[in-house]
Amino acid sequence: MGTPAARPGATTRRVYALGSLAAILFGYDNGIISAAILFIPHELPLTPLLKGTVVSATVVGAMVGAVGSGPAADRQGRQRVLLAAGVVFTAGALGAGLATSVTALVLFRFVIGLGIGIASVVVPLYLAEMAPAGARGAVTSLNQYMIIVGTALAAATGYGLAFVGSWRWMILIGVVPAVVLVVGLLAAPDTPRSLVRRGRPEQGRTLLVGLRGDQAAADRELAEITTLERQQRDAELGARMSAGWVRKLLLLGALLAVFQQITGINTIVYYAPSVLTGFGVSEVTALLFTFLNGLLNIATIAIVVRAKIVDRRGRKPVLLAGLVGMSASLFAVGLAALLLPPESPVLFGIAVAAFVVFTNTFSATWGPVLWVVLAEIFPLAIRGTAMALATLFNWLTDFFVSLTFPTFTALVGAGVVFLAYAAAGVIIFPIVWWAVPETKQRSLESLEQQFRGGGR
Template sequence: MAAPASKSRVTRRVYALGSLAAILFGYDNGIISAAILFIPHELPLTPLLKGAVVSSTVVGAMVGALVSGPAADRFGRQRALLAAGVVFAIGALGAGVAPTVAVLVLFRFVIGLGIGIASVVVPLYLAEMAPAGERGSVTSLNQYMIIVGTALAAATGYGLAFVASWRWMILIGAFPAVVLVLGLLAAPDTPRSLVRRGHPEQGRALLAGLRGNPAAADRELAEITELERQQRDARLGARMSAPWVRRLLLLGAMLAVFQQITGINTIVYYAPGVLTTFGVSEVTALLFTFLNGLLNILTIAVVVRAGVVDRWGRKPVLLAGLVGMSASLFAVGAAALVLPAESPVLFGIAVAAFVVFTNTFSATWGPVLWVVLAEIFPLAIRGAAMAVATLFNWLTDFFVSLTFPTFTALVGAGVVFIAYAAAGVIVFPIVWWCVPETKQRSLESLERAFRKGTRFRPEG
């Protein structure tokens, strides 16, 4: 491998490619909230088919998440992200020109495969590239760029709403996917993945470029190599079945489920539709989504810039997020139960609650879940374990996205939002008791602590 470029050049390239994959995740996941308002103008949709168009992406994400973790462990993080870029491009092109609902559902499933791969591999890629003291902020770039992608989807949806062009809403996602593929063809894998796959010298050269310090690179490489040596002879099944690993898998799966049962994707997928039931036009609802997306970008930019996740710690941020999200959903749920459906007051409360909820999520559970998942699993099974946790995240997302219209029709949006608020209240003590604080620790020191069953405090 050639001598590494300067630290800033290597770091910018690595973070930019991981960020672009996350932008595609956000765009392709978020654009359906606008497109679904106009698809029925051309392709007839029953309520069941409407749910299928939305949730088919989630099903694809489940499959993509499940296969991408082991693939990333075996073939490397860079190749897994390259596969995601190819899949994103194929899915966007196919869905954008779909002649029937069945074809649309099929290619939305394909898009979901790319989203699932990105949801597992981008946090891994960023976490394994970042130094310990910056890992929370760097890995938070994943959620920041997902929010950027979601905001771009909202802007595109609003702009194209005036011509009701749902096809171009979807097709636009193919262009950044091609850029991602071209960029990844020359991108490096992570140092830990290189060492694990038998390329220690390439790993050292990359670490020297990322850290800008050969001595620090040698120390980090020694830690990685020693852990890999200890685990080399263990089979994957044996690694996954170790009691301490099972506890971490359970914790990761629980956190992944908790992120979804707090109700985020009821807002991502259905906020424009909910707002139209409160007496506003489709264009007005999409304008709110667009403006809220811009505010989301500002919120998480402040969080990343201030290093909140690394300074405050993972657990305090998660607990604060539960308070803000539950309070905002309870407010809109209670208002929907006592106010007339087309009341301007109800619309105002709903807008304020959705703004508080989505911005709280963007600052807390959005980024911090993926930071924690990328930190707690041992190197030997990190990709596979991330895939398991992410699968639970997408399974819960599928349940939420498929059932929200039905539950809303049966009991009303007010009851549904209050139920999600109650879920946040239930989750609070579980997070308080079960989630370890991982800030300012190297991935290798975390692994040693978890293996020993140590309840530790962060270093620094």
């Protein structure tokens, strides 16, 4: 009896670690540009528009990767698509780090974005389908935790290499975790639900026994999955997507994906060092703040995951609390930027405090919870495709934010831009209050039956 008891823990840890490793690359390759963009103009001249293009090229790639990865994950399985992401991450980091022109840099930043887009769809899907219902919020939150870890690693790398200004090595270091991801995923399992959907129920049952450590519980879960799959097997994709209850869920998912971005998170992820240097501090000081704040973000999301706050408090209350904290912090820095001189130490202090509050609030709320909700609300038959569509809207909004922030800031100032994003959070609050269903402590199959019957 001793061996079977140990086996589920080992299986569970392995699949969770491999499933979330791609999120580290998401965070690293997404975050490293905030440091690299300070030094790229020393070698490759950049106008404000070109600067926005270099940053947002990854976002365009992420849109394409997100759209393609959802249907591919439904057809080929979650594990194979994540493996492809690892290969793409490797090629993109190599090409961008060795680029000799702005055109080449933009092209390979686009390639990196393909990997980020795949990870943004498939990682939360993979984790949610591996997790038991009672811990699904915490397990799926590992996605955001690993993104934050990757972002912190990017901040540490950026700060460490700032003294020599080596933007190329900042990007090239991303090759290492990409190779680790490829090697690890070669032996990784697919999810039980994906295996059943693709006609491999026995493999799904074996994996469920390993994950749950209880044969009876695994059999019950497999029966739920199999029954639901049998009900949907003969339906066409178009019919499933056009069903009224599915359209409502697709609209909700798209809105939540947009809301996460128009709160302004990537104005800080991509441009916080640039904003702080505009407030009169050195590049090294700005990157030191980014590094230290990244460490604090790791601690914040670790507390959220370990305390299972998303599973205990519920999805909606956490989202609402996040909107309050994020809007208040952006309002503070926006107002200070309008009222205080640009190089005022007081302005720098307020900006640092506001950025800390904002990013840590996001890491505890909208960062993980959006992906938890998206991975829960869509029906199994189209879950990958629906996740891809919702994630596309997330990346479209991210593209708008990342491309326009330098130009808008040059035209009206950072203060006005931050106030606009703070106002967006206020507008979003009542929509989330009314529209978002509570999904905690429910199996994915029971949620699907509830939504199918018109419940919220």
